[in-house]
Amino acid sequence: MKDYHINLFYSDEDECYVADIPDLEYCSAFGDTPEEALKEVLIAKEGWLATARDAGKPIPTPTYRAAAYEPTA
Secondary structure, three states: OOOOOOEEEEEOOOOEEEEEOOOOOOOEEEEOOHHHHHHHHHHHHHHHHHHHHHOOOOOOOOOOOOOOOOOOO
16 A cells, blocks of 8 residues: 655754655644654644545545655766
8 A cells, every 4th residue: 555755854944853745735744853743744644634534525645756866976
């Protein structure tokens, strides 16, 4: 089973780690560490999916994939 891609990065502007799920609009979370941001976005994902199901809204199929990294010489 495919799962949703999670972006995880440090935001200088917010001074914290941010995790977001591009396939789930507005589904994001933050934390002081990468682990904390990941833990929080997984909780947010479950809430996002439960809310969509309860409202009878469609659940997006996981499709987003980050661009492949190609090192330069």
